[in-house]
Amino acid sequence: MTSLFTINCCKSFGCQNLGLASSPDYSWPEYRLGYAALHCRACGSYPPLFNEEQFRRWLSVYLADFAANSGYFCPRCYQRETIRYGHNPRGSQRVQCQGCKKVWTPKQPALTALVPPAQIATIPLIVPFQGVSSDQQLYVLLSFDAIRGKVLHISSNFTPHPVGSSLLYRWRDNAEPPVIHDDIIERVSQRETQFLRRSQFDEIQYGSAMLKRNANGAILRPVIAAHGHFRILSRLWPEVKTHIIAHECFLRGAVITAWAEQFCHHHASLWFIDEEINNDKRTLPWQLLGNTWQGWWQNQWQIWQQGNTRKMVCLLTEGQVEKGASITLAAGHHFLAWLQQQTEFQQSPRYSAHSVFQAIRSLADKYNAFIEKR
Ligand SMILES: [Zn+2]
Numbered sequence: 155m156t157s158l159f160t161i162n163c164c165k166s167f168g169c170q171n172l173g174l175a176s177s178p179d180y181s182w183p184e185y186r187l188g189y190a191a192l193h194c195r196a197c198g199s200y201p202p203l204f205n206e207e208q209f210r211r212w213l214s215v216y217l218a219d220f221a222a223n224s225g226y227f228c229p230r231c232y233q234r235e236t237i238r239y240g241h242n243p244r245g246s247q248r249v250q251c252q253g254c255k256k257v258w259t260p261k262q263p264a265l266t267a268l269v270p271p272a273q274i275a276t277i278p279l280i281v282p283f284q285g286v287s288s289d290q291q292l293y294v295l296l297s298f299d300a301i302r303g304k305v306l307h308i309s310s311n312f313t314p315h316p317v318g319s320s321l322l323y324r325w326r327d328n329a330e331p332p333v334i335h336d337d338i339i340e341r342v343s344q345r346e347t348q349f350l351r352r353s354q355f356d357e358i359q360y361g362s363a364m365l366k367r368n369a370n371g372a373i374l375r376p377v378i379a380a381h382g383h384f385r386i387l388s389r390l391w392p393e394v395k396t397h398i399i400a401h402e403c404f405l406r407g408a409v410i411t412a413w414a415e416q417f418c419h420h421h422a423s424l425w426f427i428d429e430e431i432n433n434d435k436r437t438l439p440w441q442l443l444g445n446t447w448q449g450w451w452q453n454q455w456q457i458w459q460q461g462n463t464r465k466m467v468c469l470l471t472e473g474q475v476e477k478g479a480s481i482t483l484a485a486g487h488h489f490l491a492w493l494q495q496q497t498e499f500q501q502s503p504r505y506s507a508h509s510v511f512q513a514i515r516s517l518a519d520k521y522n523a524f525i526e527k528r
Protein backbone atom coordinates (compact mmCIF):
# COMPACT_ATOMS: atom_id res chain seq x y z
CA MET A 155 0.00 0.00 0.00
CA THR A 156 1.43 3.36 -1.01
CA SER A 157 1.26 6.02 1.64
CA LEU A 158 0.78 9.70 0.95
CA PHE A 159 4.02 10.35 2.84
CA THR A 160 6.26 7.68 1.33
CA ILE A 161 9.30 9.16 -0.38
CA ASN A 162 12.04 6.59 0.24
CA CYS A 163 10.95 3.80 -2.06
CA CYS A 164 11.78 2.16 -5.36
CA LYS A 165 10.86 4.46 -8.24
CA SER A 166 11.42 2.03 -11.12
CA PHE A 167 8.48 1.29 -13.37
CA GLY A 168 8.02 -2.47 -13.70
CA CYS A 169 9.60 -3.26 -10.32
CA GLN A 170 7.35 -5.04 -7.82
CA ASN A 171 8.54 -2.57 -5.15
CA LEU A 172 7.54 0.60 -6.97
CA GLY A 173 6.17 3.04 -4.37
CA LEU A 174 6.48 0.60 -1.44
CA ALA A 175 7.72 2.14 1.81
CA SER A 176 9.32 -1.11 2.92
CA SER A 177 10.46 -4.30 1.22
CA PRO A 178 12.85 -7.16 2.05
CA ASP A 179 14.66 -6.15 -1.17
CA TYR A 180 15.66 -2.78 0.25
CA SER A 181 18.87 -1.88 2.01
CA TRP A 182 19.98 1.61 3.03
CA PRO A 183 21.96 3.73 3.27
CA GLU A 184 24.14 2.59 0.39
CA TYR A 185 26.88 4.89 -0.90
CA ARG A 186 27.87 3.10 -4.09
CA LEU A 187 27.04 6.09 -6.30
CA GLY A 188 28.62 8.66 -3.99
CA TYR A 189 25.47 9.72 -2.12
CA ALA A 190 23.17 8.12 0.44
CA ALA A 191 20.79 5.92 -1.53
CA LEU A 192 18.20 3.25 -1.10
CA HIS A 193 19.21 0.08 -2.91
CA CYS A 194 16.38 -1.99 -4.38
CA ARG A 195 17.80 -5.45 -5.08
CA ALA A 196 14.75 -6.45 -7.15
CA CYS A 197 15.55 -3.96 -9.94
CA GLY A 198 19.09 -2.86 -9.03
CA SER A 199 18.19 0.83 -8.69
CA TYR A 200 19.74 3.34 -6.24
CA PRO A 201 17.24 6.20 -5.72
CA PRO A 202 18.70 8.95 -3.45
CA LEU A 203 17.50 8.84 0.16
CA PHE A 204 15.58 11.68 1.76
CA ASN A 205 15.18 12.60 5.40
CA GLU A 206 11.75 11.01 5.66
CA GLU A 207 10.92 12.58 9.01
CA GLN A 208 11.65 16.11 7.76
CA PHE A 209 9.74 15.46 4.54
CA ARG A 210 6.73 14.16 6.46
CA ARG A 211 6.72 17.17 8.78
CA TRP A 212 6.86 19.67 5.94
CA LEU A 213 4.39 17.81 3.71
CA SER A 214 1.76 17.43 6.43
CA VAL A 215 1.75 21.21 7.02
CA TYR A 216 1.75 21.90 3.26
CA LEU A 217 -1.19 19.56 2.61
CA ALA A 218 -3.14 20.80 5.63
CA ASP A 219 -2.64 24.41 4.58
CA PHE A 220 -3.79 23.71 1.02
CA ALA A 221 -6.82 21.74 2.27
CA ALA A 222 -7.79 24.35 4.89
CA ASN A 223 -7.75 27.06 2.23
CA SER A 224 -9.41 25.24 -0.65
CA GLY A 225 -11.72 22.81 1.14
CA TYR A 226 -10.90 20.14 -1.47
CA PHE A 227 -9.92 17.57 1.14
CA CYS A 228 -9.66 17.27 4.91
CA PRO A 229 -6.74 19.15 6.49
CA ARG A 230 -6.51 16.53 9.25
CA CYS A 231 -6.95 13.10 7.59
CA TYR A 232 -6.69 14.20 3.90
CA GLN A 233 -9.88 12.38 2.87
CA ARG A 234 -11.83 13.85 -0.01
CA GLU A 235 -15.35 12.98 1.18
CA THR A 236 -16.75 16.13 2.71
CA ILE A 237 -20.23 17.64 3.17
CA ARG A 238 -21.45 21.20 3.55
CA TYR A 239 -21.98 21.88 7.22
CA GLY A 240 -23.84 25.14 7.70
CA HIS A 241 -22.22 28.53 7.91
CA ASN A 242 -19.97 30.26 10.38
CA PRO A 243 -21.20 33.47 12.12
CA ARG A 244 -19.82 35.56 9.25
CA GLY A 245 -21.83 33.61 6.72
CA SER A 246 -19.02 31.57 5.17
CA GLN A 247 -19.67 27.98 4.17
CA ARG A 248 -18.40 25.38 6.63
CA VAL A 249 -17.35 21.90 5.59
CA GLN A 250 -17.24 18.62 7.50
CA CYS A 251 -14.96 15.67 6.77
CA GLN A 252 -16.91 12.40 6.47
CA GLY A 253 -13.91 10.46 7.72
CA CYS A 254 -12.76 12.15 10.92
CA LYS A 255 -15.70 14.61 11.32
CA LYS A 256 -13.46 17.66 11.42
CA VAL A 257 -15.34 20.89 10.68
CA TRP A 258 -13.62 23.88 9.10
CA THR A 259 -14.26 26.96 6.99
CA PRO A 260 -12.21 27.06 3.78
CA LYS A 261 -10.61 30.48 3.33
CA GLN A 262 -10.78 30.43 -0.47
CA PRO A 263 -13.48 27.88 -1.21
CA ALA A 264 -13.68 26.58 -4.75
CA LEU A 265 -16.45 28.21 -6.73
CA THR A 266 -17.05 25.20 -8.92
CA ALA A 267 -16.72 21.47 -8.46
CA LEU A 268 -13.45 19.96 -9.62
CA VAL A 269 -13.65 18.34 -13.02
CA PRO A 270 -11.26 15.38 -13.09
CA PRO A 271 -8.66 15.89 -15.84
CA ALA A 272 -7.99 12.99 -18.21
CA GLN A 273 -4.42 14.19 -18.74
CA ILE A 274 -2.15 16.32 -16.58
CA ALA A 275 0.77 18.13 -18.20
CA THR A 276 3.47 19.68 -16.01
CA ILE A 277 6.28 22.10 -16.78
CA PRO A 278 8.84 23.93 -14.65
CA LEU A 279 9.37 27.68 -14.91
CA ILE A 280 12.24 29.69 -13.43
CA VAL A 281 11.19 33.19 -12.40
CA PRO A 282 13.39 36.03 -11.04
CA PHE A 283 12.63 37.60 -7.65
CA GLN A 284 14.14 40.15 -5.31
CA GLY A 285 15.97 38.38 -2.51
CA VAL A 286 19.27 39.15 -0.82
CA SER A 287 20.04 40.77 -4.18
CA SER A 288 18.03 41.11 -7.36
CA ASP A 289 17.98 38.26 -9.87
CA GLN A 290 17.37 35.48 -7.41
CA GLN A 291 15.53 32.57 -9.00
CA LEU A 292 12.33 30.87 -7.99
CA TYR A 293 11.58 27.34 -9.23
CA VAL A 294 7.89 27.12 -10.16
CA LEU A 295 5.90 24.07 -11.23
CA LEU A 296 2.76 24.46 -13.32
CA SER A 297 0.28 21.68 -14.01
CA PHE A 298 -2.44 21.88 -16.63
CA ASP A 299 -5.44 19.98 -17.78
CA ALA A 300 -3.71 19.00 -21.02
CA ILE A 301 -7.00 18.83 -22.92
CA ARG A 302 -9.09 21.68 -21.52
CA GLY A 303 -6.11 23.98 -21.02
CA LYS A 304 -6.84 25.12 -17.46
CA VAL A 305 -4.16 25.59 -14.84
CA LEU A 306 -4.75 22.86 -12.23
CA HIS A 307 -2.08 23.57 -9.66
CA ILE A 308 0.91 25.83 -9.18
CA SER A 309 3.62 25.51 -6.62
CA SER A 310 7.07 26.92 -6.10
CA ASN A 311 10.08 26.05 -4.02
CA PHE A 312 9.41 29.00 -1.72
CA THR A 313 7.65 27.71 1.37
CA PRO A 314 6.22 29.77 4.24
CA HIS A 315 6.23 26.63 6.43
CA PRO A 316 8.97 25.41 8.77
CA VAL A 317 11.45 23.05 7.07
CA GLY A 318 14.23 20.74 8.15
CA SER A 319 17.69 21.63 6.83
CA SER A 320 17.95 18.54 4.59
CA LEU A 321 15.08 19.89 2.47
CA LEU A 322 16.67 23.28 1.81
CA TYR A 323 18.07 24.28 -1.56
CA ARG A 324 21.79 24.98 -1.50
CA TRP A 325 23.22 26.93 -4.38
CA ARG A 326 26.83 25.98 -5.07
CA ASP A 327 27.43 28.66 -7.68
CA ASN A 328 27.70 25.99 -10.28
CA ALA A 329 24.78 26.38 -12.69
CA GLU A 330 24.03 23.73 -15.23
CA PRO A 331 24.71 25.17 -18.67
CA PRO A 332 21.38 26.01 -20.30
CA VAL A 333 20.24 23.48 -22.86
CA ILE A 334 19.40 25.55 -25.91
CA HIS A 335 20.43 23.40 -28.81
CA ASP A 336 18.35 24.02 -31.94
CA ASP A 337 18.19 20.37 -32.75
CA ILE A 338 15.61 18.65 -30.60
CA ILE A 339 17.42 15.30 -30.51
CA GLU A 340 20.64 17.01 -29.38
CA ARG A 341 18.67 18.86 -26.72
CA VAL A 342 17.19 15.70 -25.24
CA SER A 343 20.60 14.05 -25.32
CA GLN A 344 22.30 17.05 -23.63
CA ARG A 345 19.74 17.08 -20.89
CA GLU A 346 20.29 13.38 -20.22
CA THR A 347 24.04 14.10 -19.95
CA GLN A 348 23.28 16.88 -17.46
CA PHE A 349 21.29 14.54 -15.23
CA LEU A 350 24.35 12.29 -15.02
CA ARG A 351 26.68 15.19 -14.19
CA ARG A 352 24.68 16.17 -11.12
CA SER A 353 25.94 15.11 -7.69
CA GLN A 354 22.79 13.00 -7.70
CA PHE A 355 20.02 12.81 -10.29
CA ASP A 356 17.56 14.90 -8.31
CA GLU A 357 20.00 17.64 -7.25
CA ILE A 358 19.38 20.41 -9.76
CA GLN A 359 21.48 23.59 -9.54
CA TYR A 360 19.33 26.17 -11.29
CA GLY A 361 20.63 29.47 -9.87
CA SER A 362 20.88 31.52 -6.69
CA ALA A 363 17.70 31.72 -4.59
CA MET A 364 18.56 33.52 -1.37
CA LEU A 365 15.70 35.33 0.36
CA LYS A 366 16.05 38.80 1.84
CA ARG A 367 17.74 38.87 5.21
CA ASN A 368 15.16 38.24 7.96
CA ALA A 369 12.52 37.25 5.41
CA ASN A 370 10.07 34.59 6.54
CA GLY A 371 9.98 31.24 4.82
CA ALA A 372 12.59 29.16 3.04
CA ILE A 373 13.62 27.88 -0.37
CA LEU A 374 13.21 24.15 -0.88
CA ARG A 375 15.18 21.79 -3.07
CA PRO A 376 13.14 21.66 -6.28
CA VAL A 377 12.78 17.88 -5.91
CA ILE A 378 10.96 18.41 -2.59
CA ALA A 379 8.69 21.04 -4.12
CA ALA A 380 7.93 18.53 -6.90
CA HIS A 381 7.01 15.80 -4.43
CA GLY A 382 4.69 18.21 -2.60
CA HIS A 383 3.19 19.42 -5.89
CA PHE A 384 2.26 15.97 -7.15
CA ARG A 385 1.00 14.75 -3.75
CA ILE A 386 -1.63 17.49 -3.89
CA LEU A 387 -2.59 16.55 -7.43
CA SER A 388 -2.73 12.82 -6.66
CA ARG A 389 -4.91 13.57 -3.64
CA LEU A 390 -7.30 15.60 -5.79
CA TRP A 391 -7.26 13.18 -8.74
CA PRO A 392 -6.07 9.70 -7.85
CA GLU A 393 -7.28 8.26 -11.14
CA VAL A 394 -5.65 10.37 -13.84
CA LYS A 395 -4.84 8.16 -16.83
CA THR A 396 -2.15 10.17 -18.61
CA HIS A 397 0.71 12.17 -17.13
CA ILE A 398 2.88 14.36 -19.32
CA ILE A 399 6.02 15.98 -17.91
CA ALA A 400 8.78 18.18 -19.22
CA HIS A 401 12.08 16.32 -19.57
CA GLU A 402 13.39 16.47 -16.00
CA CYS A 403 14.29 13.25 -14.19
CA PHE A 404 13.14 14.25 -10.69
CA LEU A 405 9.69 15.14 -12.00
CA ARG A 406 9.50 11.54 -13.20
CA GLY A 407 10.41 10.31 -9.70
CA ALA A 408 7.83 12.54 -8.03
CA VAL A 409 4.98 11.57 -10.40
CA ILE A 410 5.70 7.84 -10.32
CA THR A 411 5.76 7.89 -6.50
CA ALA A 412 2.60 9.97 -6.13
CA TRP A 413 0.51 7.66 -8.36
CA ALA A 414 2.58 4.48 -7.79
CA GLU A 415 -0.45 2.21 -7.38
CA GLN A 416 -1.99 3.38 -10.66
CA PHE A 417 1.27 2.76 -12.50
CA CYS A 418 1.75 -0.67 -10.84
CA HIS A 419 -1.69 -1.77 -11.99
CA HIS A 420 -1.13 -0.33 -15.47
CA HIS A 421 -4.01 2.09 -15.03
CA ALA A 422 -1.96 5.14 -15.97
CA SER A 423 0.86 6.10 -18.30
CA LEU A 424 3.67 8.62 -17.93
CA TRP A 425 5.38 10.49 -20.77
CA PHE A 426 8.43 12.72 -21.05
CA ILE A 427 8.12 15.40 -23.68
CA ASP A 428 10.20 18.07 -25.39
CA GLU A 429 8.07 20.14 -27.73
CA GLU A 430 8.93 23.17 -29.80
CA ILE A 431 6.49 26.04 -29.60
CA ASN A 432 4.27 25.97 -32.62
CA ASN A 433 2.99 29.33 -33.81
CA ASP A 434 1.62 27.83 -36.98
CA LYS A 435 -2.15 28.11 -36.90
CA ARG A 436 -2.66 25.44 -39.54
CA THR A 437 -3.54 22.08 -38.07
CA LEU A 438 -1.35 19.69 -39.95
CA PRO A 439 -1.21 16.08 -38.78
CA TRP A 440 1.80 14.93 -36.76
CA GLN A 441 4.09 12.56 -38.61
CA LEU A 442 6.32 10.04 -36.89
CA LEU A 443 9.87 10.46 -38.16
CA GLY A 444 11.40 7.64 -36.17
CA ASN A 445 12.78 6.60 -32.79
CA THR A 446 15.95 7.32 -30.87
CA TRP A 447 17.34 5.82 -27.67
CA GLN A 448 18.63 8.29 -25.09
CA GLY A 449 20.41 8.49 -21.77
CA TRP A 450 21.60 6.18 -19.03
CA TRP A 451 18.40 4.15 -19.22
CA GLN A 452 18.38 4.10 -23.04
CA ASN A 453 14.76 5.19 -23.09
CA GLN A 454 13.03 5.06 -26.42
CA TRP A 455 11.95 8.47 -27.70
CA GLN A 456 9.64 9.08 -30.65
CA ILE A 457 10.43 11.98 -32.97
CA TRP A 458 7.36 13.71 -34.43
CA GLN A 459 7.07 16.47 -36.99
CA GLN A 460 4.25 18.87 -37.86
CA GLY A 461 5.07 21.44 -40.51
CA ASN A 462 8.32 23.01 -39.28
CA THR A 463 7.95 22.05 -35.63
CA ARG A 464 9.11 18.95 -33.89
CA LYS A 465 8.44 17.21 -30.64
CA MET A 466 9.90 14.20 -28.94
CA VAL A 467 7.99 11.99 -26.54
CA CYS A 468 9.09 9.08 -24.41
CA LEU A 469 6.75 6.59 -22.77
CA LEU A 470 8.18 5.85 -19.31
CA THR A 471 5.60 3.29 -18.23
CA GLU A 472 3.12 0.89 -19.76
CA GLY A 473 0.89 2.60 -22.29
CA GLN A 474 0.06 2.85 -25.94
CA VAL A 475 3.06 4.12 -27.89
CA GLU A 476 0.77 5.04 -30.78
CA LYS A 477 -0.70 7.76 -28.57
CA GLY A 478 2.57 9.69 -28.96
CA ALA A 479 1.02 12.02 -31.55
CA SER A 480 -1.58 13.28 -29.06
CA ILE A 481 0.90 13.95 -26.22
CA THR A 482 1.44 17.70 -26.05
CA LEU A 483 2.47 20.64 -23.89
CA ALA A 484 0.26 23.04 -25.85
CA ALA A 485 -1.75 23.95 -22.71
CA GLY A 486 1.46 25.01 -20.96
CA HIS A 487 2.80 26.92 -23.96
CA HIS A 488 -0.46 28.89 -24.29
CA PHE A 489 -0.42 29.86 -20.63
CA LEU A 490 3.25 30.90 -20.65
CA ALA A 491 2.74 33.07 -23.74
CA TRP A 492 -0.16 34.80 -21.97
CA LEU A 493 1.69 35.06 -18.64
CA GLN A 494 4.70 36.76 -20.20
CA GLN A 495 2.46 39.58 -21.40
CA GLN A 496 1.10 40.37 -17.93
CA THR A 497 2.62 43.42 -16.20
CA GLU A 498 2.45 41.80 -12.75
CA PHE A 499 4.56 38.96 -14.08
CA GLN A 500 7.04 41.16 -15.96
CA GLN A 501 7.76 43.02 -12.73
CA SER A 502 8.66 39.90 -10.78
CA PRO A 503 12.37 40.89 -10.30
CA ARG A 504 11.18 43.69 -7.99
CA TYR A 505 9.17 41.51 -5.64
CA SER A 506 9.84 38.93 -2.96
CA ALA A 507 9.59 35.20 -3.68
CA HIS A 508 6.34 35.04 -1.75
CA SER A 509 4.78 37.96 -3.67
CA VAL A 510 5.93 36.60 -7.02
CA PHE A 511 4.33 33.27 -6.27
CA GLN A 512 1.06 34.90 -5.13
CA ALA A 513 1.02 37.01 -8.31
CA ILE A 514 1.45 33.96 -10.56
CA ARG A 515 -1.29 32.17 -8.67
CA SER A 516 -3.80 34.98 -9.02
CA LEU A 517 -2.86 35.39 -12.69
CA ALA A 518 -3.59 31.68 -13.13
CA ASP A 519 -7.08 32.19 -11.64
CA LYS A 520 -7.64 35.04 -14.05
CA TYR A 521 -6.43 32.90 -16.95
CA ASN A 522 -8.74 30.04 -15.94
CA ALA A 523 -11.73 32.36 -15.86
CA PHE A 524 -10.72 33.67 -19.28
CA ILE A 525 -10.42 30.13 -20.69
CA GLU A 526 -13.81 29.14 -19.30
CA LYS A 527 -15.54 32.03 -21.07
CA ARG A 528 -14.09 31.19 -24.46
ZN1 LIG B 1 12.98 -1.76 -7.55
Ligand SMILES: [Zn+2]
Nearest residue numbers: 228231251254
Ligand atom coordinates in the same frame (compact mmCIF):
# COMPACT_ATOMS: atom_id res chain seq x y z
ZN1 LIG C 1 -10.80 14.15 8.11
